[in-house]
Amino acid sequence: MSEEPMVDEFDTVAMWTADAVDELGQDHALPAACRGSGSPAALRWLADRLELVAGTRLLDSGAGVGGPAQMVREERGVEPMLVEPMKGACLAAARLFDHRVVVGDGAALPVEDGEYDVAWSVGVLCTVEDKAAHVAELKRSVGPGGRVGLLVFVRTVADLPDEPEGNHFVSADELDELLRAAGLEILAASYLDDHPAAPSEWDDAASAVDAVVERDHGDTDAFKSAARNQERMGDLIKDGQVAGRLLACQVPQI
Numbered sequence: 001m002s003e004e005p006m007v008d009e010f011d012t013v014a015m016w017t018a019d020a021v022d023e024l025g026q027d028h029a030l031p032a033a034c035r036g037s038g039s040p041a042a043l044r045w046l047a048d049r050l051e052l053v054a055g056t057r058l059l060d061s062g063a064g065v066g067g068p069a070q071m072v073r074e075e076r077g078v079e080p081m082l083v084e085p086m087k088g089a090c091l092a093a094a095r096l097f098d099h100r101v102v103v104g105d106g107a108a109l110p111v112e113d114g115e116y117d118v119a120w121s122v123g124v125l126c127t128v129e130d131k132a133a134h135v136a137e138l139k140r141s142v143g144p145g146g147r148v149g150l151l152v153f154v155r156t157v158a159d160l161p162d163e164p165e166g167n168h169f170v171s172a173d174e175l176d177e178l179l180r181a182a183g184l185e186i187l188a189a190s191y192l193d194d195h196p197a198a199p200s201e202w203d204d205a206a207s208a209v210d211a212v213v214e215r216d217h218g219d220t221d222a223f224k225s226a227a228r229n230q231e232r233m234g235d236l237i238k239d240g241q242v243a244g245r246l247l248a249c250q251v252p253q254i
């Protein structure tokens with residue numbers, strides 16, 4: 001069995017995903033590259049609350065294969081910069097979308113203080129232990145008056161029976177408290193379920209990419225480990241034990 005499920009899921013599978021999109025066509029890229037980001041409608045809600053408009057300098061921390069950043073780049077003309085620790089995901093994001101991307105850790109972002117207008121972290125905080133360090137870095141990268149967006153999967157029950165490896169869930173109240181303690185003002189919050197689900201063509205495209213990846217790599221330990229982790233996460237969401245919380249925050253002006 002693989003000993004690094006997070007690497008399998010976010011590094012190895014990322015490269016396989018880019019290969020599958022090459023085969024199926026670029027119209028499959030966006031759905032395949034939004035990994036755990038919820039629906040386009042939920043992302044648009046977040047983009048509205050963060051006031052993403054043409055020219056906004058957006059830092060995407062834990063950008064994965066770059067789907068969410070690409071969506072707002074196409075729809076709103078923002079200029080995203082991606083930071084992501086998994087080299088395979090960085091290469092895939094550059095290959096699929098020609099993104100500007102740097103290998104880096106969200107707890108020590110390779111950016112200047114206040115270099116960005118908006119920083120977001122989509123589906124990442126639940127995969128890291130030191131959430132406060134990540135939030136502090138998002139805040140530092142935008143500075144006073146800047147905005148910070150989050151999608152965080154939170155637990156809705158006291159104990160989770162089968163936590164996917166590498167995930168560390170907090171409750172919504174704990175998350176809000178953590179953000180306030182970091183000095184962020186919460187402007188708006190919602191849950192993924194409050195927004196329309198992805199259209200069927202979107203899901204079909206993502207499933208077609210998954211099928212090609214499974215066809216080519218389904219017998220590998222890395223595939224099995226990533227699939228197991230995704231399945232556990234999917235079950236927790238389906239059972240309502242974990243829910244995706246969207247938050248738009250602001251760093252107060254000094």
Ligand SMILES: C[S@@+](CC[C@H](N)C(=O)[O-])C[C@H]1O[C@@H](n2cnc3c(N)ncnc32)[C@H](O)[C@@H]1O
Nearest residue numbers: 010034035036037062063064105106122123124
């Ligand atoms: C569920 S994926 C979400 C990817 C992307 N944001 C999206 O919505 O499609 C979680 C991402 O967090 C990244 N990640 C894990 N540890 C991280 C860290 N210390 N700093 C930044 N990103 C991290 C993973 O590599 C992975 O790409």
